[in-house]
Amino acid sequence: MPYGARNKINAVVTSVKSGDVMSLAKFDIERPCSMASVLTTESVEELGLKAGDRVTLVVKAVHVLPVKE
Amino acid sequence: MPYGARNKINAVVTSVKSGDVMSLAKFDIERPCSMASVLTTESVEELGLKAGDRVTLVVKAVHVLPVKE
Amino acid sequence: MPYGARNKINAVVTSVKSGDVMSLAKFDIERPCSMASVLTTESVEELGLKAGDRVTLVVKAVHVLPVKE
């Protein structure tokens, strides 16, 4: 796993919609996986974030980098 | 789903490590889910990205926003 | 405020321009508000950043996530 990033998720492409400059690709994640977030310690304290909490992980699609295997 | 983002993933916090300014939180994604990526159409063409391709989705942890339910 | 982010700004949509894949939305921030930035301590020292300094906060529009209230 040579990537300097915490999130490396196996996925299968389900669709690609290409526009003039930008494209939107979609993926299925078939197996349970783990993710990680870096946030300010202030945000952790404000949320009271701790093991066992249920959260929604929101990620803008522009931040997702597909790498072909 | 009121978020203007394509990726909204249900997760459970498994650990939180707090540093002086930044913290690292980890999550389990228990159910199969979908993700989306916006990339340049040039990158799509260079990769030859199409439905059925296997990829690794790489996301730096700083781009993952936890929202408490 | 359940979001694990330092910047949560109340705004009103003023326009939406939709393209083939991406759209550009604009907003008015009507009330004085606060913002926060995480940067390297090296950058803070290089800038000599301290309370009272006047700055311009530059944010690429792709990093702004609208959440509907």
Add this chain to the structure above:
Amino acid sequence: MPYGARNKINAVVTSVKSGDVMSLAKFDIERPCSMASVLTTESVEELGLKAGDRVTLVVKAVHVLPVKE
């Protein structure tokens, strides 16, 4: 305004907390201002985003770039 970014907000530094590698700076925005977001057209349609809507603009602090005037 020489920056290739839609958001350029005048602000005053209110505090700087420096950690070992990363620092957290806070700012006051004293005057009403405008902001912009780029999101997928799919997200716009899913949210039904249109002029007049009230939203919260969420921005992780790592995406905010202070430029000294």
Add this chain to the structure above:
Amino acid sequence: MPYGARNKINAVVTSVKSGDVMSLAKFDIERPCSMASVLTTESVEELGLKAGDRVTLVVKAVHVLPVKE
């Protein structure tokens, strides 16, 4: 080049400073290279950006992903 990103730059690590949660790594780019930016068409028009213009490319370090060869 299997990465769905426009910028893939060969570099050599010159230093790594590790903090409690985050680290700062530095690199030398030894050979001339090319880069790319995606920005709004509005920003292109506001800047009057065209071939031959001299610019400074500003990138926050959190957006740079090292991949080991």
Add this chain to the structure above:
Amino acid sequence: MPYGARNKINAVVTSVKSGDVMSLAKFDIERPCSMASVLTTESVEELGLKAGDRVTLVVKAVHVLPVKE
């Protein structure tokens, strides 16, 4: 250098392709330069990242901010 970012690279625009909402600009970096990355200390340790290592720096084009000189 008034920018609160580690990467400030001199470049010349070589092309601009404008789409309906987003544009793709390309640049030549003519002189050797340095770059920096902020990543988790966990990633540094997983990669075994140290001075002298050869890496590819991957940066999505949406994270590159051109500033006109």
